[in-house]
Amino acid sequence: MPDIDKIKDRIDEIFEEIVQIRRNIHMNPELSRYEEQTSILIQNRLKKLNIDCTGNIAGFGVTGTVYGKDKNHGIGIRAEMDALPINEMSDSAFKSKNKGIMHACGHDVHTAVLLGTAQILNELRDELPLSVRFIFQPAEETVGGAKPMIEQGCLENPKISSVISLHVEPSLPVGHVQFTSGIANAASCEFYVTVYGKPCHGAHPYEGVDPLLPACNMVTAIQSIITRRMNPTDPSLITVGKFSSGTKNNIIPGKSEFSGIIRTLDIKNRDFIKEKIKELCGSIATAYGASCKIRFCDSYPPLKNDEQLFALLLNTMRKIIGTEKVAVNTMPCMGADDFAYFCHGCRGLCYNIGTKNPCDKEVYPLHSDKFNPDEECIRTGILSEVASVLAIMNDERKIWAEL
Numbered sequence: 001m002p003d004i005d006k007i008k009d010r011i012d013e014i015f016e017e018i019v020q021i022r023r024n025i026h027m028n029p030e031l032s033r034y035e036e037q038t039s040i041l042i043q044n045r046l047k048k049l050n051i052d053c054t055g056n057i058a059g060f061g062v063t064g065t066v067y068g069k070d071k072n073h074g075i076g077i078r079a080e081m082d083a084l085p086i087n088e089m090s091d092s093a094f095k096s097k098n099k100g101i102m103h104a105c106g107h108d109v110h111t112a113v114l115l116g117t118a119q120i121l122n123e124l125r126d127e128l129p130l131s132v133r134f135i136f137q138p139a140e141e142t143v144g145g146a147k148p149m150i151e152q153g154c155l156e157n158p159k160i161s162s163v164i165s166l167h168v169e170p171s172l173p174v175g176h177v178q179f180t181s182g183i184a185n186a187a188s189c190e191f192y193v194t195v196y197g198k199p200c201h202g203a204h205p206y207e208g209v210d211p212l213l214p215a216c217n218m219v220t221a222i223q224s225i226i227t228r229r230m231n232p233t234d235p236s237l238i239t240v241g242k243f244s245s246g247t248k249n250n251i252i253p254g255k256s257e258f259s260g261i262i263r264t265l266d267i268k269n270r271d272f273i274k275e276k277i278k279e280l281c282g283s284i285a286t287a288y289g290a291s292c293k294i295r296f297c298d299s300y301p302p303l304k305n306d307e308q309l310f311a312l313l314l315n316t317m318r319k320i321i322g323t324e325k326v327a328v329n330t331m332p333c334m335g336a337d338d339f340a341y342f343c344h345g346c347r348g349l350c351y352n353i354g355t356k357n358p359c360d361k362e363v364y365p366l367h368s369d370k371f372n373p374d375e376e377c378i379r380t381g382i383l384s385e386v387a388s389v390l391a392i393m394n395d396e397r398k399i400w401a402e403l
Contacts, residue, residue: 002124010120011382019375022112023094029083029101032142035060038081042136045115049122058148062136066121068128075392076133076163077385079114080107080140089369104371106168113381120386129397131158132389144300144338150345162347162392165339166381170363172354174374177384178327179314179351185303186263187270188336192295193281195256202250212245214288215256218281225276237263237334263334265302303340309349316391317384353381
């Protein structure tokens with residue numbers, strides 16, 4: 001297998017170039033399902049490296065493939081491409097040029113890291129026992145690009161047996177990595193509630209039916225599902241993030257609307273919570289003489305890391321960057337990530353890389369308008385992806401050779 005010290009030296013040599021790619025992507029962010037220019041940038045870069053690539057998968061998704069000695073079997077690496085509808089307020093010299101759009105979740109870093117990883121592994125292609133597929137995925141922040149990319153064959157030709165992915169983590173020091181055993185992210189489901197009343201003058205509320213009162217009670221009452229109907233040792237969340245009602249302060253409106261999201265670590269609890277929301281909201285609406293309509297939109301399933309990959313890569317990274325820089329997270333994150341679909345399609349593992357600069361007085365979290373990761377994390381990201389792929393290949397080549 002390739003010499004890891006030489007790989008580290010090569011990463012140092014291309015580091016500044018990859019940083020510039022990241023800054024280019026950061027300055028030109030694109031929302032989910034509109035990642036056209038990012039997709040073109042990725043394809044142009046892969047073509048420059050003479051890596052076979054295919055674009056326009058499940059929208060603007062891109063795959064690149066480096067063929068090793070075994071051209072029929074391979075390992076996958078995934079990175080997301082989309083940005084968020086956030087107006088950047090950081091003092092970065094390369095802040096977003098697109099008003100109201102920002103890479104506040106680190107997908108610009110993810111994409112740049114994977115392009116760097118692709119360059120390193122492409123240079124090692126003659127030494128690779130298996131092939132490797134680079135998966136640049138759109139729409140992670142909204143409808144989810146992972147599932148349609150899988151349905152359109154991103155895990156086929158070569159047959160991909162394992163997929164890894166990384167995510168930036170602002171609470172973790174730069175240069176560090178973090179692994180989670182088992183379930184790492186929650187399942188989720190968006191819900192939309194419309195409460196219908198009867199509009200009238202605010203001075204004569206008895207002539208109509210105010211939908212605002214039952215809607216407010218619904219927002220409060222559905223929290224009792226978590227606190228009184230669920231086992232407190234079985235984590236679940238209901239978050240209402242949006243509420244709207246009325247047009248003027250002296251008019252009883254005809255309807256009130258609110259929406260939110262359910263998060264659970266157990267998929268069965270998601271269905272239970274949905275039923276209880278329907279029961280509570282329906283009963284409250286009736287009690288106030290109103291009516292309501294509820295719409296659910298199931299999102300991603302729980303993300304469960306493969307235990308064999310967890311053990312293999314944990315041990316690998318302890319050897320590569322040092323035990324003191326490798327953390328094991330024992331608490332799942334209640335955020336959702338459609339990398340979960342890759343974990344269902346084959347062996348999968350998602351891990352974190354630190355972005356916290358020790359000199360920073362304040363650390364801004366993911367989705368903050370001031371999120372500004374230390375770009376040294378790119379070096380760690382490339383090294384961890386390359387080392388992980390090589391470790392998995394070394395582990396799996398024996399299996400494929402025996403089949």
